[in-house]
Structures are given as structure tokens and as C-alpha cells.
Amino acid sequence: MLPQIALPDLFSELVALLVVSAAAGAAAIRLRQPVLVGFIIAGIIVGPSGLNWVRAADQIHVMAEMGLTLLLFVVGLKLDPRLIRSMGSVALTAGGWQVVLTALASLGLSLVLGIASPSALYAALALTLSSTIIIIKLLSDKREMDSLHGRITLGILIVQDVVVILAMIGLSASVGGASDHPMMQVLGLLARGAALLAGIALMVLIVFPRVLPLLARSTELLVLAGIVWALLLAALAGHLGFSIEVGAFLAGVALASTEYRESMAARLISVRDFLLLFFFVELGSSVDLKVLGAQVLPAIPLSLFVLVGKPLLVMLIMRVMGYRARTGFMTGLAVSQISEFSLILVAMGAKAGHITADAVGMVTVVALITISISSYLILYSHELYECLSPHLHLFERKTAHREDGGVPMELHGPPVDVVVFGLGRYGTGIVDHLEARGRTVLGVDFDPQVVKEWNARGRLAVYGDGEDPEFATMLPLSSARWVVSSVRDPRVNRYIVHALRHAGFSGNIAVAADQRDTIEFGDDDSSRIVLAPFEDAAKQAVDLLMEAEERIAREAMQKLIHAISEHYIICGFGRMGQQICKDLARQGVAHVVVEDNPEQLPRLREKAIPHVEGKATDDETLLAAGIQRAKGLIAVAASDQENVFIVLTARGLNPDLFIVARSILEENEVKLRRAGADRVISPYILGGRRIAAVITRRGVMDFLDLVLHGDEVETDIAHLVVPQGSPRANTALAELELWRQCGVTVLATQDPGCPLVANPSPDTLLREGTELIAMGTPAQLHRAQRILSGAL
Missing domain, CATH: 1.20.1530.20 (Na+/H+ antiporter like fold)
Known part of the structure; x- marks a missing residue:
């Protein structure tokens, strides 16, 4: 009988239970036992027959x-x-x-x-x-x-x-x-x-x-x-x-x-x-x-x-x-x-x-x-x-089995050239290409419904489980030159290879795997190969992309992009992307476009705009666009979801990059900021508000354009914050005397979780985390932020 221990509360009980379960599960795995047996033993230990922790x-x-x-x-x-x-x-x-x-x-x-x-x-x-x-x-x-x-x-x-x-x-x-x-x-x-x-x-x-x-x-x-x-x-x-x-x-x-x-x-x-x-x-x-x-x-x-x-x-x-x-x-x-x-x-x-x-x-x-x-x-x-x-x-019938879907294993017709295990998407693609090249293929799958559908379409298929050691002896291996397994499970493939050897198959064997080094045939026979679907598909895609005409154009464009630095990368060349390119070009700002839409690529080539063809969510594409030398990135892809992935990828490649992202839906703005965007713009909301403001407050908009976009004045509008732990926290706005000390005008304040307050009164209390919108010269605004931080 184990000594019983009383734990003080429910949380302690659960923690102790999880610790014992983890230890028992690890011991079970170490002893090559099912982990659930370890969990049951853990229950006995903490139960009434053991430590009696379970209250x-x-x-x-x-x-x-x-x-x-x-x-x-x-x-x-x-x-x-x-x-x-x-x-x-x-x-x-x-x-x-x-x-x-x-x-x-x-x-x-x-x-x-x-x-x-x-x-x-x-x-x-x-x-x-x-x-x-x-x-x-x-x-x-x-x-x-x-x-x-x-x-x-x-x-x-x-x-x-x-x-x-x-x-x-x-x-x-x-x-x-x-x-x-x-x-x-x-x-x-x-x-x-x-x-x-x-x-x-x-x-x-x-x-x-x-x-x-x-x-x-x-x-x-x-x-x-x-x-x-x-x-x-x-x-x-x-x-x-x-x-x-x-x-x-x-x-x-x-x-x-x-x-x-x-x-x-x-x-x-x-x-x-x-x-x-x-x-x-x-x-x-x-x-x-x-x-x-x-x-x-x-x-x-x-x-x-x-x-x-x-x-x-x-x-x-x-x-x-x-x-x-x-x-x-x-x-x-x-x-x-x-x-x-x-x-x-x-x-x-x-x-x-x-x-x-x-x-x-x-x-x-x-x-x-x-x-x-x-x-x-x-x-x-x-x-x-x-x-x-x-x-x-005693439990085996000598006649056709139900798994066969009514198709006997004794196949008639032309000899089978290739046997393919697994009729999923990858296996079906292999069969399609082999048949297109004149090979006779027998498909094998452990799903009777799939076998039935294949037979209904006039294709040769039988039921079979690759882990059945006797099944290989029932296949028409005498005429087959290849046995291919499209199943990417190493354990199943080991069973198939072992069964084929036991059946005396001397032909070629190919098995699929997520990684080539996960399959070991145990010999150096060159007739044994491993298919890596993802790796093989990637290589084929690269080969297609490297065709002569496209290669020449790409190399020329790459040379141009490599010569650019301190530029902006524009991800997406839709209507908004095109307008951004026009404005940047008018102001002489260097930029590179990333686009994978085949409908937009001809326009980029016609206008000789530096661009990279590919998905902006891929590391290689952004690296080719010179993201490590870039000053900023603008994500204006077709969907918010794609923009989120673009921001995540870009932020990982260049942590110092200034990133602006478009948000089609208002509720996705927070996700884009969490992904790493410095600014999130909703064009529909922003455009509507600006049009209304131009109509109703024309002079105000002219003033804002002068301040924000004009070259004649040095005045700027900036965002200031009262940081955590600042000695200036819980101080009235008037007491700081920001105008007297540094010439800054406070236009608005906002407490955490509260709405923005425009034209705040002098009695407005500034708390930790309070944000201020202020106007002044860059030097004045910098001094104001130091005052709010307690440095002055």
C-alpha cells in the first residue's frame, strides 16, 4: 500500500496527475509497451489503491x-x-x-x-x-x-x-x-x-x-x-x-x-x-x-x-x-x-x-x-x-473473396507490365502516365470501393493489403517488370518489399517516401528506387521554369533587380498595385513588383517594370526581389489571407523592414498587425472618408495635405506614448506643459481600450499606455516623447 498524500486543491491534483501520467507513459514507451497501458497504471497509482490523489x-x-x-x-x-x-x-x-x-x-x-x-x-x-x-x-x-x-x-x-x-x-x-x-x-x-x-x-x-x-x-x-x-x-x-x-x-x-x-x-x-x-x-x-x-x-x-x-x-x-x-x-x-x-x-x-x-x-x-x-x-x-x-x-474461402469486388485474382488478357500499390491521387497519376505510354498496369488498393470504381471504368484493379504477407504470391508477378508502391508509409513499404522477396520477385521495385533516406532495401541493387513525390514534383517544376526564352528574360530582370537597393517591394499588381507603381515612379522611388498572376505578367513586361514572377509567400521569391536590401514592402495581394502570409514571410526574412498591408475586410486588420505589418490600410474605408472630407471640410484637408505631403513646411504629425513605468503617468496634460517646453501641440489622446479623444482638455489625465497624437517639428516631437518617458 503506497502512502496516501492529500493535495491542497484541484489544480495541484491535475498537475500531479499529469506528471505521474507523463512518467508512466514515458516508462511504457521505454519498455516498448502501449502508452495507454502506462496511463492506466498512472490511474492506479493516483487512485484509491495508491496515493489516493484523485479527489x-x-x-x-x-x-x-x-x-x-x-x-x-x-x-x-x-x-x-x-x-x-x-x-x-x-x-x-x-x-x-x-x-x-x-x-x-x-x-x-x-x-x-x-x-x-x-x-x-x-x-x-x-x-x-x-x-x-x-x-x-x-x-x-x-x-x-x-x-x-x-x-x-x-x-x-x-x-x-x-x-x-x-x-x-x-x-x-x-x-x-x-x-x-x-x-x-x-x-x-x-x-x-x-x-x-x-x-x-x-x-x-x-x-x-x-x-x-x-x-x-x-x-x-x-x-x-x-x-x-x-x-x-x-x-x-x-x-x-x-x-x-x-x-x-x-x-x-x-x-x-x-x-x-x-x-x-x-x-x-x-x-x-x-x-x-x-x-x-x-x-x-x-x-x-x-x-x-x-x-x-x-x-x-x-x-x-x-x-x-x-x-x-x-x-x-x-x-x-x-x-x-x-x-x-x-x-x-x-x-x-x-x-x-x-x-x-x-x-x-x-x-x-x-x-x-x-x-x-x-x-x-x-x-x-x-x-x-x-x-x-x-x-x-x-x-x-x-x-x-x-x-x-479454416477461415479462408477457396472461391472469389468479397474484397475482390467480384474480380477474380486470376486475371485474363495481356500480361501485366507494372503493379501499382495504392490508388490515391499519386498512385492514380502514376497509372495514368504509365498507361499513356503503352504499359499494362494492375492497380492494387485496400479499399474495396476504390477497386470497384476502377473496375466499373474498365481499368484493371484488385483488392489487396500491402501488409498481407501472402498477398504478393497471388499477384501476376511473372510478367511484371515493375512493382510500384505509391504509399508513403515506410512500415507498409517494408512489408511489401519483404513479401516480394519472399515470393521470388526478381523485377524492379519502386516505393514512395516523404524522404528518400527513410527507406532501406538492404542491398545495393540498382533495380530498387525510392520515389519522393514532393521532391520529384519540385524538380520537374524547376525544369519547366528553366526553359530557354523564360530563362533569358529572367536573367536580364535579375541583373536589374540586383542593382537596386533601398527600394520598395510591391506584392501584387492589381489595380491598387498599379496605382502605387505609378505614384512611386512619379516620385522617383525605386520599386520591384512580385506577381504570379499570368494575366498581369504581360503588363509588367510591356512597361519594363522590375518584377519577380512567383508567389510572394515564398522565401525564394522575396529574396530574388532583394528583400534584404529593401527599405519597405507593400502587401496588396488579392486576399487578406495571402497578405497575412506575405507579411509573416517578409518579417522573418527582414525584421527591420517597414511593411504596409492592405486589408479588404475590417476584421482582418488586427491579424495583419499581429503578423508583423507596421501599417494596415483599408482602401474602401479610407477612400470613402477622404472623399467625404474633401467635400465637407475642404480647407482642413488642404491643411493636412500640406502638413503630411507638402515640401514647403517642416511640421509633422506623430504618435507619442506614455510608456509603462513612466514617472509622468497619472499626470494632467496641463502639468506637462508640452507647448512651453518643446513647442508641441497635442491634437488627441487615447487611453488603452478607450475611444480616441480629440482636442483634449488641459485636465486630461495621462496614464500608462496613453497615446497622444501631436504636431510639431521632428526635433520637437522627439523631445516631447523623452518628456513623456521621464528622460527629461
Whole structure:
């Protein structure tokens, strides 16, 4: 028993919990164990059986539920709507049979072990369910949610969720009054479900198209809106009688067809993983080792059934449905644990008086055993299959498999020249170019829907998983000169290379990678090459840009630009950019234009304006424009978003550069200033105000033009500030006597967070951060600023 320590407050508890979790997670990784096992152990350490630090259980539970909500939301967000149409019947069939067969087998085993009937029924249903959070977290980490077995597993989990919801409704009705008739509850649930789906449909069709483009102007706001939407729908689903998981999943599906799903999902992963930490810690902290110790022996056979029998039943179902043994094996291992809902269900049964605390403890032990062991089974599923595949022929059909989409592996027609793994955008481009050059190509993809679509277009494609060690032996390798993998996952490519060697393939192999040094073939054979899509595409773009005519013109322009210094760079040659160029040229100010719009480039060439062709957001483009020698930069690109990136890039290359940026939308002015712009100009607002002022206050505008733009007078208008810590703070304006001391006239003042006050009274109190608009000569204004700073 560890010594128990009382922490003073909630913040201290959370800090201590995170420290222990980080240490346990690091130890788990060091020992080559799943990190979630480390988090569960951390929960045991800080729980009642350990240091007993967890007093704020309700707050931790809320954060755990938020993590679970975001997990299901991201899964729904990444779900292709086509998958729902193509996999719906498969999920219903596989999930339905899995629930029925597992429940019957679990019930029989429980009765054989001498468990009483009510407890046996609860145990049977508890063992039928699988942990949504464990499965999705591990499959997501392995990037297998989009695989066939990942999709089937997700369908089975959805069916299980429906079953457990109905079971909870029935349990609630059994202890309720006469008004709680089960049939009425089911009908009410169906009605509420229909209303929920109708509401989501209205949001997708009417609200999202109008709201999302506005929110997308700010990445932070878009992500926040996604989190709010997920939590809101999860809470609503909970109030309607569904699980929060169902609501979160539907929230993600609702956004899956939008163009913002990838951006939103990528930024939510870190938030999701942080909050999921509390789920695993909560699971560990709920363990009472003294209470559970007596239930270990009866829980062992039930745990063995979940870890072995349950996957075997799933494999049998998958074989009957026509899937390969490997698909069934991976799906079976994924569901080889019981669910967090299992614990909730037996707790409800104990509260209703149907089962004893011993039965609850037994199911809890089964949960801990199966969750811990199944984590390893899922993580090392490919290695396990490679070891056990010779013994799994019982679960393999000899006829065509469902994964093939009706296309047998025995291909007829001309011999295959090239086999391409992965039919995504990159793989499809490779196939297109190979076929255009007369090659016969066989496409291989682990998504049956993609294979089906290719076959429907008359193209040669078969289902296959690059991580299946036996799949290579079924390919027509005897005629193939090349096997190409467009998958940029080093682990998958290692499996493919190993399988091809094992199958005796002596042809050429090419694999894709983000970086060439991440792939090692283990030999010096020149027939093995690595494709780097981004690097190769960049080289091709450079080659195209270096054509003779363009090269000559560019070299001449570069020589001209290299001779310029103390100039201004104008990013964008639209109407405003053209006017700026005219004014600067009239005043003899050197300038260089950066433009990538092909419609504007001819005008630049005709007028012989020094320019660089390219995006102003690229370092190389701005360097070519001489940004390190430039005096200033003007960002007048077509969109505020592009101007923000231009300002960020320019500020990074030349911190001393004076930057002026145009803002089309008023709300983006703050973002441009944060990005590093010294001045932000809104042409529409500024132009409208100036026109009105010329009409209504002509003499005033003439005076301002004289002061600001005239060469006849030395007077200037400047911005002064009372800095933090200045001894002049909390002093009246009259007491400073700025006019007497330095000849400066104060035109306006503005306190932080307050509106501008024009023509301030002598009694105006100047505070720290107060800004002044003052008029005088440069020397006078400089002396005034020193007075405000306390230097004089």
C-alpha cells in the first residue's frame, strides 16, 4: 500500500496527475509497451489503491468524456460519405451476428462456470460489447481506420452501441413505473432519433454552407466551432436517450462532406489525445485492488473467451460473409476486449438489485485484463497474423473473396507490365502516365470501393493489403517488370518489399517516401528506387521554369533587380498595385513588383517594370526581389489571407523592414498587425472618408495635405506614448506643459481600450499606455516623447 498524500486543491491534483501520467507513459514507451497501458497504471497509482490523489473525480470524468467525444467526432469527420452507403449492410450483418453469437456463447460459458442466471445474462451482454475508445484510438494511431477491417470494426461498434442503448432502456423500464413501458420507450427513442437526424440534415443543408466560410477565415475560430458542435451534439444526444458517442460521431459525419474536414481534423488530434489521457487515468483510478482480488479466478476463463473465443467467432462470421482470413483476423483482434459500457451496464444492474457487487467486480476484472492484453494484440496484429497465418486456412474461402469486388485474382488478357500499390491521387497519376505510354498496369488498393470504381471504368484493379504477407504470391508477378508502391508509409513499404522477396520477385521495385533516406532495401541493387513525390514534383517544376526564352528574360530582370537597393517591394499588381507603381515612379522611388498572376505578367513586361514572377509567400521569391536590401514592402495581394502570409514571410526574412498591408475586410486588420505589418490600410474605408472630407471640410484637408505631403513646411504629425513605468503617468496634460517646453501641440489622446479623444482638455489625465497624437517639428516631437518617458 503506497502512502496516501492529500493535495491542497484541484489544480495541484491535475498537475500531479499529469506528471505521474507523463512518467508512466514515458516508462511504457521505454519498455516498448502501449502508452495507454502506462496511463492506466498512472490511474492506479493516483487512485484509491495508491496515493489516493484523485479527489476531483467529477472534473476528471468530464474531461474524459470530452476526450471520448472528440475521438468519435474526428472519426466521423474523416468518414467518407460513400463509405456509409457501401459498408452499411456489411456493418449491420457483421455486427448483428457478432452480438447474437457472442452473447449466446458468453451466456453458455457463464452458466457452465456456475454463475447465477441474472448475473450470467449481464455478463453475457457485457462480454459481447467492445471498447469504442480503445479500438479507435489504437487503429487511428496505426493509421488503419481507413482500412477494410477498420471500417468493418467501426460498423460493428455502431451496432453494439445501438444494442447497449436498447438494453439500458429496457433495464430502466424494468425498474420504472407503469408509464415506463418498454415499447413506448423504444418508440419514443426512435422518434427522438428521427428528429435528431432531421435537425442535423437542416444544419448540413442550410446553416453550414453559410456559416462555415465565415468561420474558416480564422483557423482558431473554425477549430473552436468544430469542438462546440461536437460537444453540443453529444450533449443533445445524451439528453435524447442516446450515448454521447453517437452524438459525437454524427457531428463528425455531418461535417465529413465539407471542404474543411481535413483542416479541422488535423488540428483537433492534439486536443483529443490530451483529453483522452484522462479517460485512461480515470479507468485506472477506478480500480480497487482489494475488492477485485477475489474475482480474479472466475474472471480468467471469461477473459480468455473474450481474447480468443470472441475473435474466432468474428473470423467465422467474416468467412461466411466471404472475406479473407486476414480481414477476419484483424477485425476479430480489434474487438477482443469488453467495453466501458459493459461497466456502466453491470453498475446499473447492481443498482437495480439484479446482480451482486461480486458480479460487478468480476466484469471489472475482465475489463482490465482484456483491455490491457488486447492493446498488445491490436498493436502487433500484423506480426501475429504472419506467425499464425499457416494455421488459419479454416477461415479462408477457396472461391472469389468479397474484397475482390467480384474480380477474380486470376486475371485474363495481356500480361501485366507494372503493379501499382495504392490508388490515391499519386498512385492514380502514376497509372495514368504509365498507361499513356503503352504499359499494362494492375492497380492494387485496400479499399474495396476504390477497386470497384476502377473496375466499373474498365481499368484493371484488385483488392489487396500491402501488409498481407501472402498477398504478393497471388499477384501476376511473372510478367511484371515493375512493382510500384505509391504509399508513403515506410512500415507498409517494408512489408511489401519483404513479401516480394519472399515470393521470388526478381523485377524492379519502386516505393514512395516523404524522404528518400527513410527507406532501406538492404542491398545495393540498382533495380530498387525510392520515389519522393514532393521532391520529384519540385524538380520537374524547376525544369519547366528553366526553359530557354523564360530563362533569358529572367536573367536580364535579375541583373536589374540586383542593382537596386533601398527600394520598395510591391506584392501584387492589381489595380491598387498599379496605382502605387505609378505614384512611386512619379516620385522617383525605386520599386520591384512580385506577381504570379499570368494575366498581369504581360503588363509588367510591356512597361519594363522590375518584377519577380512567383508567389510572394515564398522565401525564394522575396529574396530574388532583394528583400534584404529593401527599405519597405507593400502587401496588396488579392486576399487578406495571402497578405497575412506575405507579411509573416517578409518579417522573418527582414525584421527591420517597414511593411504596409492592405486589408479588404475590417476584421482582418488586427491579424495583419499581429503578423508583423507596421501599417494596415483599408482602401474602401479610407477612400470613402477622404472623399467625404474633401467635400465637407475642404480647407482642413488642404491643411493636412500640406502638413503630411507638402515640401514647403517642416511640421509633422506623430504618435507619442506614455510608456509603462513612466514617472509622468497619472499626470494632467496641463502639468506637462508640452507647448512651453518643446513647442508641441497635442491634437488627441487615447487611453488603452478607450475611444480616441480629440482636442483634449488641459485636465486630461495621462496614464500608462496613453497615446497622444501631436504636431510639431521632428526635433520637437522627439523631445516631447523623452518628456513623456521621464528622460527629461
